[in-house]
Structure formats: C-alpha cells, structure tokens
Amino acid sequence: MTVPFSYNIRNLVVRKTTTVMTAFGIALSVAILVASLALVNGLRTVFANTSNPLQLLVLRKGGNSELGSTVSIEDFAIVRSKAGIAVDRSGQPLTSQELVNVVNLPSLDNPKGMNVTVRGLSPVGIEMRKVRLVAGRWFQPGQREVVVGKAMAHRYPSARIAHRIRFGKGDWEIVGVMDGGQSALNSEMWGDFNQISADYNQQDSSSSVLIRATDPVSLDALKHSIEDDPRLNASTMTESDYYQSQTASGAPLEFLGIFVAVIMAIGSGFATTNIMYAAVARRGKEIGTLKALGFSEGSILLSFLSESVLLAALGGVLGCLIALPLNWVTTGVGSMVSFSEIAFRFHVGIAALSSGLIFAVVLGAAGGALPARAAAKKEILIALREA
Amino acid sequence: MDIVIETRKLSKDYMRDENPVAALKDVDLQVACGEFLALMGPSGSGKSTLLHLIAAMDRASNGEVLVLGQDLRALNNRQLARWRNAHIGFVFQAFNLIPVLTALENVMLPLKLTGLDAKEQLEHATTALELVGLRDRLHHFPRQLSGGQEQRVAIARAIVTDPDFILADEPTGNLDAASANDVLTLLAALNNGYGKTILMVTHDPHAAHYAKSTRYLEKGVLLPEGQAPQDWMANSTSAPLPSRWVALSETRPGPQ
Numbered sequence: 001m002t003v004p005f006s007y008n009i010r011n012l013v014v015r016k017t018t019t020v021m022t023a024f025g026i027a028l029s030v031a032i033l034v035a036s037l038a039l040v041n042g043l044r045t046v047f048a049n050t051s052n053p054l055q056l057l058v059l060r061k062g063g064n065s066e067l068g069s070t071v072s073i074e075d076f077a078i079v080r081s082k083a084g085i086a087v088d089r090s091g092q093p094l095t096s097q098e099l100v101n102v103v104n105l106p107s108l109d110n111p112k113g114m115n116v117t118v119r120g121l122s123p124v125g126i127e128m129r130k131v132r133l134v135a136g137r138w139f140q141p142g143q144r145e146v147v148v149g150k151a152m153a154h155r156y157p158s159a160r161i162a163h164r165i166r167f168g169k170g171d172w173e174i175v176g177v178m179d180g181g182q183s184a185l186n187s188e189m190w191g192d193f194n195q196i197s198a199d200y201n202q203q204d205s206s207s208s209v210l211i212r213a214t215d216p217v218s219l220d221a222l223k224h225s226i227e228d229d230p231r232l233n234a235s236t237m238t239e240s241d242y243y244q245s246q247t248a249s250g251a252p253l254e255f256l257g258i259f260v261a262v263i264m265a266i267g268s269g270f271a272t273t274n275i276m277y278a279a280v281a282r283r284g285k286e287i288g289t290l291k292a293l294g295f296s297e298g299s300i301l302l303s304f305l306s307e308s309v310l311l312a313a314l315g316g317v318l319g320c321l322i323a324l325p326l327n328w329v330t331t332g333v334g335s336m337v338s339f340s341e342i343a344f345r346f347h348v349g350i351a352a353l354s355s356g357l358i359f360a361v362v363l364g365a366a367g368g369a370l371p372a373r374a375a376a377k378k379e380i381l382i383a384l385r386e387a
Numbered sequence: 388m389d390i391v392i393e394t395r396k397l398s399k400d401y402m403r404d405e406n407p408v409a410a411l412k413d414v415d416l417q418v419a420c421g422e423f424l425a426l427m428g429p430s431g432s433g434k435s436t437l438l439h440l441i442a443a444m445d446r447a448s449n450g451e452v453l454v455l456g457q458d459l460r461a462l463n464n465r466q467l468a469r470w471r472n473a474h475i476g477f478v479f480q481a482f483n484l485i486p487v488l489t490a491l492e493n494v495m496l497p498l499k500l501t502g503l504d505a506k507e508q509l510e511h512a513t514t515a516l517e518l519v520g521l522r523d524r525l526h527h528f529p530r531q532l533s534g535g536q537e538q539r540v541a542i543a544r545a546i547v548t549d550p551d552f553i554l555a556d557e558p559t560g561n562l563d564a565a566s567a568n569d570v571l572t573l574l575a576a577l578n579n580g581y582g583k584t585i586l587m588v589t590h591d592p593h594a595a596h597y598a599k600s601t602r603y604l605e606k607g608v609l610l611p612e613g614q615a616p617q618d619w620m621a622n623s624t625s626a627p628l629p630s631r632w633v634a635l636s637e638t639r640p641g642p643q
Binding site: 002003004006007010011013014285286288289290291292293294295296297298380381384 | 439442444445464465468469470471472473477479481483485486487488492495496497499500544
C-alpha cells in the first residue's frame with residue numbers, strides 16, 4: 001500500500017505559493033505546446049475541408065503549385081474529353097479551368113500588405129466546391145467583379161462589399177462574400193475566368209484544371225490516363241494531396257512552438273526538481289516517521305513522485321485552460337505553395353489537450369524522479385533527526 | 388515467561404571525526420511479555436541507540452537482536468519495514484505526527500499497510516483515539532491540539548495495529564508535568580489493562596516510576612539489574628523534568 005494521496009494534495013495546498021508559481025511555469029510551457037499543435041491542427045482542418053476526395057488537379061508537368069503552372073486550352077480540351085469524369089445536372093463534365101494569381105492587400109495584421117489569392121473560374125468551378133454566398137451576389141461574367149472569402153472580408157479592411165480593388169487592368173468591385181466553412185477558400189477572392197484571363201493577358205491558358213471523377217476507381221484511372229497521355233504536358237495531384245502539401249506551411253511555426261515549449265519545459269523541469277528537493281529536505285522528519293511506521297522505500301518514492309506529477313498535472317490543466325481560448329482566434333500564415341496568406345482558426349482539440357497533459361505529466365515525473373529517489377533512500381534515523 | 392525482546396552481545400559503533408565511538412557495548416537484555424521496562428541513563432549512554440536497534444531502524448555493529456524469536460539481521464530493508472508495521476508501535480519524543488493529516492488520518496496511517504478495508508481502518512483508528520480519550524478530536528489537525536493531546540494521538544497511532552510491543556523514546560520529554568502524567572498513566576494503563584509490553588527510554592526518574600522495572604545504561608554498557616550509575620543518580624531527582632527546569636532556572640542569576 002502507498003502513502004495516502006491526501007498527504008500529497010494537502011502538502012501542495014500548504015505551500016500554495018510555490019505550488020502556484022511552479023504550476024504556472026509548467027502551464028506556460030504546456031500552453032505554448034498546445035498552441036503550436038492547435039496551429040497545425042487548424043491548418044490541417046482548413047486544408048482537409050478544402051478538398052474533395054474525388055477531385056483531381058491538373059497542373060503543368062512537374063508543377064506542384066497552381067501559381068507556377070500553365071495548362072493550355074488544347075490540353076484542357078483533351079482532359080475534358082477523358083472517360084470517368086462526373087457530369088453535372090445538365091450533362092456537362094465537371095471540369096473547371098482556373099487562373100490563379102496573387103494581389104497585395106493591406107491587412108489588419110500587416111498594413112503594408114499581404115498577398116491574397118485571386119482565382120478566376122467559371123460557374124462550374126463554384127459548383128464543384130462547397131461554398132455558399134453569405135452576403136451580396138455572385139460576380140457576373142464579363143464584369144470586373146469579385147466575391148471574397150469570409151475570412152478575407154474579416155481580415156482585410158479593403159475587401160468588403162462595395163469596395164474596389166485595383167489589379168490586372170483596372171478596378172474590381174467586391175460584390176459578395178462567400179463562406180467555404182473551415183476551408184482555405186475563405187482566404188480567396190473569386191472572379192470571372194474570362195475577365196481575369198483578359199486582364200492578365202492569359203486568354204490561351206489557365207493555371208490549372210480541376211476535374212471530378214465519378215468514383216475512386218475512375219479517379220485512379222483518370223490520373224494515369226492524363227499523366228500517361230503523350231499529347232499532354234501535364235501532371236496531376238488529388239485535391240487532398242495538393243492542400244495537404246500546403247499544411248507544411250505551418251511546419252516552421254510548429255517547430256518554433258515546440259522548440260520554445262521544450263526549452264521552457266527544461267526550465268520548468270529544473271524548477272520542479274528544485275521545489276521537490278526543497279519539499280524532501282523540509283519533510284525529512286515526516287519521511288523518517290513514515291518509514292518507522294513501516295512504509296517501504298517504494299511507497300515513499302511513489303508518494304513523492306505522485307506529488308511531483310500532481311503538481312505538473314495542475315500546471316498542465318492550467319496550460320490547457322490558457323490555450324483553450326485560442327479556439328476562437330483566427331490567424332493567417334503565408335503558404336509556401338500559393339505564396340498567399342491562408343487564414344485559419346486555431347483548433348485546440350482533444351489530441352492537442354491530451355498531448356499537453358501528457359507533456360506535463362512526463363515533465364513532472366522527470367522533474368520529481370531524483371528528489372523522490374532521495375526521499376526514498378533517506379536513512380530513517382538521519383531523517384528523524386531533521387527539523 | 389515468554390521473551391519478547393532479547394539482545395545478545397549487542398554493540399554499535401559510530402565514526403565521529405574518523406574516530407570510532409562505541410555507543411553500545413555487548414548489551415544483553417531480555418524483555419518479557421507484558422513487562423513495562425524503563426531504560427534509563429544519562430545523555431549519550433546509548434538508550435536511544437538500543438531502542439533504535441530493537442525497532443529495526445538501525446543495524447547493529449555486532450551481536451544479535453531477537454524480537455519475537457526473529458533475528459533482525461536476516462531481514463532486508465523491505466522486510467524490516469513490514470516487520471516494523473506488524474510488530475512495533477513506536478512513540479517519539481516529538482510526537483512526529485504528520486502536520487497535514489488530521490488526528491484520525493494520522494492514526495489510520497499504519498493501517499494503510501494492513502489488509503483492512505477502509506471501513507475497518509476507520510473503526511480501528513476511531514477506537515484507538517477513543518481509548519486515549521480523544522474521541523472529540525478526530526478531525527483536528529496536530530496544530531489544533533495541545534502537546535499532551537498530540538502525544539496521545541501518537542500513542543493511538545502506536546497501538547492501532549495492536550502491535551506486540553510498544554517502544555517509547557522519551558515520550559514525556561516535550562510535555563509539561565500534567566500532560567506528562569496523563570501520557571505515563573495512559574502507557575501504564577495499556578500495560579496493566581491490555582497487557583502491552585512496553586520498553587520506554589527516559590532520563591526522568593519520575594517517568595520511570597510508572598514502569599514495573601528499570602534498567603540503566605552508562606557509557607554504552609547495560610548495568611546489572613538493580614544497579615544505577617551513582618554520579619548521575621545523585622544529580623537526579625524524582626520530580627518531573629519541567630519542575631526541575633523551573634527549579635534550575637530559579638537558581639540561575641537573571642539578567643543584570
């Protein structure tokens with residue numbers, strides 16, 4: 001049997017100032033770790049929600065970004081004629097020729113301007129995505145009109161309905177706001193494919209072609225058919241893979257967050273060790289008494305280790321609570337693929353919180369191991385003579 | 388007559404500043420079942436050392452400690468810990484209660500190592516506290532108790548497992564005269580009423596009067612029965628220690 005847990009809890013309560021200070025130090029490490037994980041989770045959620053598993057993105061051969069890709073009108077025609085492509089209600093194949101570019105807009109976070117994605121597409125391109133209009137109306141063909149994503153409208157003061165943005169060969173009016181759920185589409189600005197192509201003098205090509213297969217088997221066949229077609233200078237990526245590759249944009253931030261959390265954790269670990277050594281030194285007589293009553297070295301070790309873990313777990317819970325409000329925070333990162341900003345909400349999920357708590361518990365166990373061992377190894381008589 | 392505690396040629400040497408110091412020299416002691424033995428002697432005579440060796444809190448340099456027929460040298464640390472819990476009730480001079488636990492929780496501590504369930508532990512601890520007259524102090528923390536009450540809680544903790552014998556190390560050393568009398572009366576009652584074997588270390592002759600017999604140690608040597616160190620006895624009185632301290636302080640010159 002072990003020393004009652006109430007002994008450890010009450011000792012933490014008795015020295016509440018040091019308990020709170022140590023727990024707070026651990027809480028900061030945990031909060032940073034959880035925030036880093038929540039950032040990547042948020043990005044992952046955004047990109048996962050952007051893609052349809054049956055959709056294939058056709059790019060220039062060797063291309064991995066829409067921005068640097070060119071697909072000719074002739075290639076589009078060949079792709080469109082392939083078997084296995086799903087059709088809409090009117091029997092037209094679900095293929096969308098799209099032109100992607102970036103424009104610089106001043107944002108709330110960066111008044112000097114950030115790149116945002118402008119996508120030229122036709123109505124079928126809208127139909128192929130899960131978006132809905134939440135304000136205003138859709139752009140008209142042949143007009144310099146754009147619809148902006150919800151996150152963009154929120155983060156860029158100049159991207160509001162009725163505002164005008166200058167790019168291409170003139171001013172473009174914002175006529176609507178669309179909501180693509182938790183997806184990267186909320187960070188884009190959409191306009192008529194032909195009008196945008198004309199403004200960028202790219203009438204004979206597009207950046208990419210989005211196609212939807214009828215089923216997963218057709219998707220695979222379609223992929224091989226396009227890539228193996230000697231007439232085409234094209235490669236393909238599933239829409240999921242394309243956006244998945246953009247999740248890497250958060251990797252430097254994730255690395256930085258985890259790095260800072262680990263550095264802070266080392267400091268917190270030493271603080272925990274120090275606090276627990278002080279507790280062991282101060283409670284020498286109690287340790288001697290417990291041993292005299294018959295508690296074994298193992299029981300004493302477990303008791304002090306539990307106390308350290310409990311202290312760290314307290315910090316872990318506090319850290320999770322500090323990080324929890326991030327769930328309502330929207331931020332943006334520059335995508336290394338689209339060279340534009342992707343807005344997303346931090347996602348503090350069960351996995352991030354569990355990781356934070358496990359991190360704290362490991363920290364407590366590591367920090368408390370040596371002091372707990374020192375407590376267990378104390379000679380009874382020496383311990384009893386301590387103050 | 389059953390022998391509960393027996394020491395044979397028991398010796399304990401310490402190193403002090405690289406010089407060996409003999410704390411105990413060839414001590415042969417027998418304590419019979421139901422006995423209340425006071426172990427007396429001046430400071431540094433080896434009383435507490437002997438008690439610690441019998442309680443398996445320390446290892447002897449030479450000789451044997453047989454408790455209930457068990458040679459303590461044969462047990463490892465883990466076995467000794469179990470053995471202490473099962474057979475000994477220890478009363479400390481400074482009470483040694485855990486300050487963050489209530490009187491009841493302190494008394495329940497040794498029971499955590501027994502096979503009793505939580506309800507039985509509670510019943511046993513409550514009974515022990517009732518026995519020492521602290522039924523109304525179950526949920527008090529040590530800081531909320533007087534010194535005498537703390538020592539009575541410590542005695543309840545010592546008897547709660549119904550040990551084979553009680554070892555008391557200067558149990559009245561930190562108490563006023565009235566509290567000391569209460570505690571000694573309680574120990575005597577445990578011996579007389581419940582047949583508990585008690586070995587009490589004290590250098591207070593008044594405390595020793597409560598015991599059935601007294602043995603003396605001088606410079607690590609156990610004196611023969613009936614023999615006491617003459618120099619020390621001449622300076623000792625039968626009054627309780629605190630009274631003697633008062634008397635002593637009255638004879639000293641005060642601040643000028």
